[in-house]
Amino acid sequence: MASESVVIYWLRNDLRLADNPALTAALATGHAVLPVYIWSPEEEGDWAPGAASRVWLHESLKRLAKAYEALGSRLVLRQGDSAETLHALCDAYGTTTVFTSRRYEPHALHQEARVRDRLKGEDVTLQVFNGSLLNAPDAVATQAGDPYKVFTPYYNACVKKGEPDEPFSAPQKIPAPKQWPASDALADLALVPDHSWVEKVRQHGTFGEATAQELLDTFTDDAIIDYPELRDRPDVSGTSGLAPHLHFGELSPRQVWHAASAYRLSGEDARPGNEAYIRQLYWRDFAYHLLYYFPNTPEEPLKPMFAPFPWVEDDEALQRWQRGQTGYPFVDAGMRELWETGWMHNRVRMVVASFLIKDLRIHWREGAQWFWDCLFDADLANNSLGWQWVAGCGADAAPYFRVFNPFSQGKKFDPDGEYVRKWVPELAQVPDKYLQTPWEMPPIELAACGVTLGKEYPHPMVDHGEARKTALAIYDELKAAK
Ligand SMILES: Cc1cc2nc3c(=O)[nH]c(=O)nc-3n(C[C@H](O)[C@H](O)[C@H](O)COP(=O)(O)OP(=O)(O)OC[C@H]3O[C@@H](n4cnc5c(N)ncnc54)[C@H](O)[C@@H]3O)c2cc1C
Structure with a gap:
């Protein structure tokens, strides 16, 4: 194998053929290209892909492998230490250049540095491109x-x-090495969690x-x-x-x-x-x-003033939020949409995040972690920005004193109640006037719509007006202590 000219293309979050600068550069060498994807979640620290992301990754790799085959190539799958895997492949093929796309998350930059160091010792160059x-x-x-x-x-x-x-066009052909190295089967990577929820969300992916x-x-x-x-x-x-x-x-x-x-x-x-x-x-x-x-922002507030915020630890309240049982229909619709589909609309993300942080005063990190596990689009940069933006503790964030009102947001952005009726079907018969605030409806009329609060649908778990006042009072104290 060592006499053949082969370059390695190390795939990361660049699961496409078109407009792929790293792949294009690998092909421009004129050598055979060996595409390899390495599953190494332990190299991603606390932010290894969550459950929904793993489902997406599985489906995406499956499709990409077929696309490679159609071009006369293959997608080699491996798992384990990236640096050692690439080093072993370079050694086997006498490869002197590895091409890859840069990922900019802190753990991924660290991973790249480790790979570069390991390959440098063997006189192999790592060429890195921005394609993301x-x-x-x-x-x-x-x-x-x-x-x-x-x-x-x-x-x-x-x-x-x-x-x-x-953008670059997709290649028409990918020259293959004469002999392929062993590849793991996609199933060996065990990406897809063993949970009945998977089948439900999988139907909503457009992989x-x-x-x-x-x-x-x-x-x-x-x-x-x-x-x-x-x-x-x-x-x-x-x-x-x-x-x-x-x-x-x-x-x-x-x-x-x-x-x-x-x-x-x-x-x-x-x-x-x-x-x-x-x-x-x-x-x-x-x-x-x-x-x-600011690589600490997935964990720490960018504005240090918020570090001593007296967060509430309440697993039961957190679970009610996660399950869409807060008693606020717009919030519950969003949380149920997320659980059922792996996606939630941006406006609703802001409202549910504000509810967790400011009405329940549960740490935004708990919310970020739940999103991380449930969102198909879980992304460390966007998720950290989104949560810190709503919490008011990040760069260019919403001011902390902006507290989203969960029912007026519902009335404004779901004016006909279609969104709430879809995801909170127990309220389907409630008229528009009370749909976002069922606790304001006379109980007899609500019962005629099939709902008794505390039975078919919960009472609001907090009083929004009171919760808002408490959150703002804490904010004033933090500001005064600054
Ligand atoms: C609390 C919270 C958490 C979030 N977590 C994530 C996350 O993990 N991953 C993620 O991709 N987005 C996240 N967002 C941002 C935004 O909600 C999603 O990008 C958007 O809803 C995705 O839907 P879309 O592709 O239809 O967006 P579109 O409205 O069609 O926007 C096009 C693209 O622009 C980018 N984009 C849109 N809005 C934002 C934004 N506010 N910040 C950064 N990029 C944006 C996305 O890549 C999106 O695909 C979060 C927002 C909040 C408030």
């Missing part, structure tokens, strides 16, 4: 050379850098590069026009649903940027949704910018 962000985190800085902590100036600086390069591309095409052909008006409405499909595809790299943000911008410059065809949508892609980049410069 429009701008690498350290490619954008303030005039003083510091990281940005506020989104709008960050976004303006990105816009000034100009358009991202055009793989081909489906991602279809979703992107459909969204940018049509729905993007109404994105500014509909993006906050959980009762309609107003957003793209691309987050898990971007997280696993089944699509690159550059592909999404170009598809979304396609009509932007063309006069009467200009689409109002483009700008609003593209801004969200930069929020994603901004989340990585923050995680890169």
Whole structure:
């Protein structure tokens, strides 16, 4: 084997063929390419993929392996130590270059450094490419050379850098080594948790590069026009649903940027949704910018003032929140949607997060961990940003004194109650007037709709008005102690 010229392409969160700079560079060598994916959850520390992510990963690898086979190649699967696995493969094939895509999470940067060191000792070069962000985190800085902590100036600086390069096309063929190394079977990786819940959520996944591309095409052909008006409405499909595809790299943000911008410059065809949508892609980049410069933010508040917050430890309350049994229909609808589908609408994510942090005063980290396990799109940068934003303790966060009102948010963003009726079917017969506040309905009328509070549907677990006052009083104390 050692006489053959083979380069290794180490796949990470770049599970696609098109617009893949690392794969493109590996192919440009003209050598045979050996694609390998290494499952090494222990190298991801406390943030190894959660249950929903593991299901997605399994399905995505399955589809990608077929796509490789169609190009005359294979996807080699391994598990264990990344550095040792790559080293052994380089040794077996006499390989001198390994190509890979950079991941910017702290544990992944550490993993990359370990791999680089291990390979360097053997005179193997690790070539690393950014295929997951429009701008690498350290490619954008303030005039003083510091990281940005506020989104709008960050976004303006990105816009000034100009358009991202055009995406690369997918290869037509991938030259294969004459002899393949052993590969684990996908099932050997045991990614899919043994739980009846898996079958339920699996039906809602749109796994793989081909489906991602279809979703992107459909969204940018049509729905993007109404994105500014509909993006906050959980009762309609107003957003793209691309987050898990971007997280696993089944699509690159550059592909999404170009598809979304396609009509932007063309006069009467200009689409109002483009700008609003593209801004969200930069929020994603901004989340990585923050995680890169403030690597403790998955665990610690960025603003130290919030560190001594007197969090409540209450497993029963946490469980009621997780199960969608808070007695606030909009919150419960969101939590049940998450459990049933592996996804929750962004507006509802904000409301349920605010409820956990400010009404129940349970640590945002508990919420972040539940999301981590249940979301198909669980992403360390976006999740940490989202939770710290709602808690008011992160960069460019909502001010702490902004407490989302769980019933007025429901009335505003689910005006016909379709979202609540779908996910909290026991309230289906309750009229719009009381749907978000069933405790205000006279009990006899509520019973005529099939609901007795405390039986079919719970009483509100806290009084929102009182809980809000308590949270704000604590905030005032923290501010005074600063
Ligand atoms: C508490 C909380 C936790 C969150 N956890 C995650 C998470 O783990 N993973 C995740 O991808 N997003 C997370 N978000 C951000 C956002 O809710 C999701 O990205 C969005 O709902 C995904 O749906 P979509 O793909 O239809 O988004 P679209 O509205 O279609 O947006 C397009 C893309 O832009 C990016 N994007 C959109 N909104 C945001 C945002 N607020 N911050 C960063 N990027 C954004 C996503 O990649 C998304 O796919 C979280 C938000 C909150 C409030």
